[in-house]
Amino acid sequence: MIYGLLFFEFFKIGLFALGGGLVTVPFLFDLSTRYPWFSAQELVNMIAVAESSPGPIGVNMATYAGFKAAGVSGALTATFGLVFPSVVIIALIAAFWDKIRQTKVFQNLMYGVRPAVLALILNAGAELGLLALTNITGIVLCIIFWGAIHFFKLHPILYIIAGGILGIALGL
Amino acid sequence: MLVLWNLFATFFKIGMFTFGGGYAMIPLLQAELVERKKWTTDEEIMDYYSIGQCTPGIIAVNVATFIGYKLKKITGAVVATVGIVTPSIIIIIALANIITLYMANPYVAHAFAGIRIVVIALIADVVLGMRKKAVGNVFQGAVFVFALALLVAAGVSPAVVVVAAAVAGFVAGGRR
Numbered sequence A: 001m002i003y004g005l006l007f008f009e010f011f012k013i014g015l016f017a018l019g020g021g022l023v024t025v026p027f028l029f030d031l032s033t034r035y036p037w038f039s040a041q042e043l044v045n046m047i048a049v050a051e052s053s054p055g056p057i058g059v060n061m062a063t064y065a066g067f068k069a070a071g072v073s074g075a076l077t078a079t080f081g082l083v084f085p086s087v088v089i090i091a092l093i094a095a096f097w098d099k100i101r102q103t104k105v106f107q108n109l110m111y112g113v114r115p116a117v118l119a120l121i122l123n124a125g126a127e128l129g130l131l132a133l134t135n136i137t138g139i140v141l142c143i144i145f146w147g148a149i150h151f152f153k154l155h156p157i158l159y160i161i162a163g164g165i166l167g168i169a170l171g172l
Numbered sequence B: 001m002l003v004l005w006n007l008f009a010t011f012f013k014i015g016m017f018t019f020g021g022g023y024a025m026i027p028l029l030q031a032e033l034v035e036r037k038k039w040t041t042d043e044e045i046m047d048y049y050s051i052g053q054c055t056p057g058i059i060a061v062n063v064a065t066f067i068g069y070k071l072k073k074i075t076g077a078v079v080a081t082v083g084i085v086t087p088s089i090i091i092i093i094a095l096a097n098i099i100t101l102y103m104a105n106p107y108v109a110h111a112f113a114g115i116r117i118v119v120i121a122l123i124a125d126v127v128l129g130m131r132k133k134a135v136g137n138v139f140q141g142a143v144f145v146f147a148l149a150l151l152v153a154a155g156v157s158p159a160v161v162v163v164a165a166a167v168a169g170f171v172a173g174g175r176r
Helices: A002-016 A021-034 A040-051 A057-095 A097-102 A104-132 A136-152 A156-170 B002-016 B022-036 B042-054 B059-096 B099-104 B106-134 B138-152 B158-174
Strands: none
Touching: A002 A021, A002 A057, A021 A040, A021 A057, A040 A057, A040 B059, A040 B099, A057 A097, A057 B042, A057 B059, A097 A104, A097 B059, A104 A136, A104 B022, A104 B042, A104 B106, A104 B138, A104 B158, A136 A156, A136 B106, A156 B022, A156 B106, B002 B022, B002 B059, B022 B042, B022 B059, B022 B106, B042 B059, B042 B106, B042 B158, B059 B099, B099 B106, B138 B158
């Protein structure tokens, strides 16, 4: 029963993939060696697709892999399997959140964690930056956009749309 | 009911305009959830990320579930999660059969080159904006520098960095 198998495999990925972005890749590679759903070569295409379309990459990868394996219902099954563990775990944490966050212990933990999260965000931005800012034009545009974001404070979606249009207009 | 629809629509919009993974979503979360809807604060978003980082699953989904639960318990958690994954499901299924055409289309490539540049600028602005809330004294400055060094130079996994920082905070916070 392919749906049961898809659910189970993506449930495992959802349970064991810690962190963001491309952490699901090694798990998907493992799937490509064990099932006829998609090949390693298709996985490479899949990563490119997941990175060049909106939405969280992990979710995009699950949807695409599930679709490859068993069409639209496969896509829904794989995505459901992937998010199921986190929804259960996070809902449990969230249920006690208000009590947890009042405690002195939690406040002490977060006192240390907040600067580390800032470092994580900066590091993720820098890694994306190495991929995105490949020439002087890119760097200059990035600085101009940052200035516009910082001083005009418009909604991020407007800048994203402007970036897409400018990319096409300038042939970036 | 209105709140649930609002939750779904908000996370649908965030899913639709998130390019490049969980961290690229922060500017959208701030604009939608902190500034417009006032459902949460910058500090709480950072807390959700640290929890999302050390619990299984996709960070973007974890943050959606968390905020959904906060507003409308289990129903809210499910609705927000469905909201954030729906654009991906629709778009990927629509693209799946024409993927080679889509990937080879020069306009798509150019648009994404432009979008990636904007995403970097948005993340840079988040880092600068959160700086004062996250790094308030010498201890927190040291944690920041040390965490960055672990990530960049030693290639330590983010979950390990978060746990180490929590231990440091626990020890130092107890002496405050």
